[in-house]
Amino acid sequence: MIDKRKEEGPQGKQGPPAEAPLCLRPLLAGILHQKKKKRKKEKKKKRKKEKKKKRKKEKKKKRKKEKKKKRKKEKKKKRKKEKKKKRKNMKLAVYGKGGIGKSTVSCNLSIALARRGKKVLQIGCDPKHDSTFTLTGFLIPTIIDTLQAKDYHYEDIWPEDVIYKGYGGVSCVEAGGPPAGAGCGGYVVGETVKLLKELNAFYEYDVILFDVLGDVVCGGFAAPLNYADYCLIVTDNGFDALFAANRIGASIREKSRSHPLRCAGLIGNRSSQRDLIDKYVEHCPMPILEVLPLIEDIRISRVKAQTIFELAESNPELEEVCDFYLNIGDQILSGPEGVVPKELMDRELFSLLSDYYLNKTSQEETQNETDFLMV
Template identity: 50%
Template sequence: MEDFVYEGYNGVMCVEAGGPPAGTGCGGYVVGQTVKLLKEHHLLDDTDVVIFDVLGDVVCGGFAAPLQHAERALIVAANDFDSIFAMNRIVQAISAKAKNYKVRLGGVIANRSKDTDQIDKFAKRVGLNRLAHFPDLDEIRKSRLKKATLFEMDKTPEIELVLKEYMMLAQSLWNGTDPIAPNSLKDREIFDLLGFD
């Protein structure tokens, strides 16, 4: 287990799937194999919470493999057209998986965004809930460069607000989110909804 599991901040056990060098293989296959490895070693059995962080707007079934093991899927998106266009595709993928697996959509998290107006407009139209909003703060970027969680960073008023939002989201997810079944839009409808006149 120590060969592929790393203990991070506060006892969080982490696994990085990695992938082949760019242009030489299938990253989705690697994700699927990682899930298989975790199951073979029973690493999903004795955990309180398992979080898979995977790419979204891809048609590859390998990247969607973790959905087969999930109860809830959350979409993380920025407040811009391209992110929302990708979010719509992810809604479609989760809806397709929900036909054969127990996974259901739990909501959307606005990330790296000053505002949430476009996400909220899309969410209202398709029947999604926004669960949290994380602004585009330089402190968040710095924490990644320092390989540290925000909880390990020097406390500033901005970081304190973000930590409060993370804890609110964590408590909400721990309590359980109601499953939702949003209706995705056709590509043209997204342009009509969010495009300029």
């Protein structure tokens, strides 16, 4: 019997393996050699697999990069197309002395442009929010009112919350404004444009018309000029309105330095005569789009919360009055070159118009004297 305690250690553990007999050593060496070969083959296979994986990863990365490049190119193309679309629409800003009839002209002009097949959006920029009520028949809620109701969460506002359809298919928006004596009206106009852009509504229209409060008294009320392509100045045959028109011309000149803005021309409103308008245009060249006489039906249409086009449906005689606004619309749609006005100094304008009146009265007196002598 073999004593197992000799083979095991002191704690009963197995000792070092016994050496193989001489006859089995070549066989074991062959087995070890084959195992080494297998290991080498396995390592080669692993390396090949790893290389394949790396190649696949690299290909995926390349594909991703190519896809990203394609997406970027597509986005650039879309942006270019959007920019082209954006350039297509025409933006107008209507300015003039307070109470001169800008809102009346704006509403009737919007309908005239719509009659020519254009999709029109009129934006009232007066805190009184009464620019579009002759189109809609009522005072629509303002952008500021809607934002306050939604706690200024732009994502909760839909186009139908702020855009109302008026007569003739004209879309209407009222920017509104801050409370009386507080805030800036220009900031509200900027927020209105920002909201309409987020709603993708700003570029859906062929013509966008800004009806702006009063003449330019500060940079805030000049804000619509930052978005406009053309400015229309409403005036009459009086000194005050022409003085305001001159100030507006100065603001157009200032804005045109950083923005492709032009003055499309003057619109004479409620003017039975045009001698002072012609005198002003001689010294400050700009087109005269139209001179509307004092027409009682236009005033009545405002009181009835209707446009002259709507009244003309029941009274065909008023179609001649509608032709004034259609003529203005045709001139604007023809793409006028416009001008950058060279405004006159305040004292120069004052002396020009006052001297004209004084000379006119003196000429009339001399003519009366000569007529008396002839008699």
